[in-house]
Amino acid sequence: MPEIKVPELAETISEGTIAKWLKQPGDYVSKGEYVVELETDKVNVEISSEHEGILAELIVGEGDTVQVGATIAIIHEGETLSTNTEETTDSVEPNDLKKPLVNSTNKNEDIQMKPYERIIASPAARKLAREKGIDLREIPTVDPLGRVRKQDVVQVERKARNQETYATTPVTNQTGQTTAVDEGKSVERIRMSRRRETIANRLVEVQQTAAMLTTFNEVDMSAVMELRKKWKDRFYEENDVRLGYMAFFTKAVVAALKKTPYLNAEIQGNELLIKKYYDIGVAVSTDEGLVVPVIRGADRKNFAELEGDLVELAEKARTNKLSLHELQGGTFTITNGGVFGSLLSTPILNGPQVGILGMHTIQLRPVALDKDRIENRPMMYIALSYDHRIVDGKAAVTFLKKVKELIEDPELLLFGS
Structure with missing residues (x-):
């Protein structure tokens, strides 16, 4: 029968995790229709069927790791699903899950079969349920004929493990010593998503391989705020997108990178x-962690194009619709912790890039205009983390000063400074 396999995704991706089955056994599947959502290190991908028919079997369950090219489901070509296309199923006694199963020809085992509540399950499901000590009567199934399959058992076992909140749980502290959570204290154990694991590993890798250093400056946001206030309504009417701060900073970053080209580089050997x-x-920021979609050719785009790209990419990120192309190949990164109220931070490099600019919250602070005058101004701290292996302090300071200059006099951005 036709199979659904994990397709080739990208050179750097060799495996993924089944995030969610969009179709269940017994469902009719059209050619080209999405049947499963696959979570990879970088992005979630929906896999479609190359065949038309009934989804006969799911080979793997949600949460399982699969390799590129692996078979993950079976399609029965036709409009009905006959019983001979399924795994051989047997009636099992619900109270005998932890005992060896026998058939009528086995005279050495003596298990009394009761005439009520006979549960239909595949051999794989019976075996797994017996190993995990799960009662088949407690397992919900989406099979149209009511048969319990292996993936149903996996789902129940995983849910029970994740919802176990009262336990004496070994915990490793920062010193590497193993301690225990006192019995009766509420805990929740949640498996890290593949994306979160990848983020964690890459952040640690960057800190271990790069000579990372951060330098700071502060920016008076008065001019940008006045400009936005003056033009925001007309800008929205003409472009159907709102004028935000990020477009100004993107423009300023591009101009600063042209002055300090080593911040727009990477090390290869x-x-x-x-x-x-x-x-x-x-x-x-998304529910699954931080992702960094890329604005291509930012130096060639005007404010409206930049804002349009930002809105589109952010929406795709939050709905897991980003493509691999939209996540790969950036030359420099901007991160805005200010939207969450961060006053100051040291952003971590997004390898293999060698520079990242951190924006922070805008806060009224007293600023000395000259030796006689002090005025409250909307100020923002900005931070540049960079790889000191190829970027010197002079270049880093020059970069931040250029960004500061352009944000404090945003009309300069109109001349491509």
């Missing part, structure tokens, strides 16, 4: 790859 294009990554 014993060589520096200095990039003459400006694909700016913008960090977006």
Whole structure:
């Protein structure tokens, strides 16, 4: 019978995790219709069927890791699903899950079969339920004929494990010592998503391989705020998108990168790859963690185009609709912790990039205008983390000063400074 397999995704992706089955056994599937959502290190991908028919069997369950090219489901070509296309199923006695199963020809086992509540389950489901000590009567199934399959048992076992909140649980503290959570204290054990694992591993890898350093400056946001206030209504009417701060900072970053090209580079072996294009990554927070979609050719786009790209990419990120292309190949990253109220932070590099700009919350602070005058101004701290292996302090300070200059006099951005 036709099979649904994990397709080739990208050179750097060799496996993924089944995030969610969009179809269940017994459902009719059209050719090209999405049947499963696959979570990879970078993005969630929906896999479609290349065949038309009834979804006969799910080979793997949600949460399972699968390799590229692996078979994950079986399609029965036709409009009905006959019983001979399914795994061989047997009636099992619900109270005998932990005992060896026998058939009528086995004279050495003596298990009394009761005439009521006979549960239909596949051999794989029976075996797993017996190993896990799960009563088949407590397992919900989506099979149209009511048969319990292996993935149903896996789902119940995983749910029970995740919802176990009262236990004496070994915990490893920062010193590497193993301690125990006192019995009766509420805890929740949640498996890390593949994306969260990847983020964690890469952040640690960057800190271990790069000579990361952060330098700071502060920006008076008065001019940008006045400009936005003056033009925001007309800008929205003409472009159907709102004028935000990120477009100003993206423009300023591109101009600053042109003055400090080593911040738009990466290390490859014993060589520096200095990039003459400006694909700016913008960090977006999602429920699954931080993702960094990329604005291509940011140096060639006007404010409306930048804001339009930002809105589109942010929406795709939050709905898991980003493509691999939209996440790969950035040359520099901007992250805005200010939207969550962060006053100051040291952003971590998004390898293999060698620079990342951190924006922070806007706060009224007293600013000395001259030796006689002090005035409250809307100020923002900005932070540049950079790889000191190829970027010197002079270049880092020059970059931040350029960003500060352009944000405090945003009309300069109109001349492509």
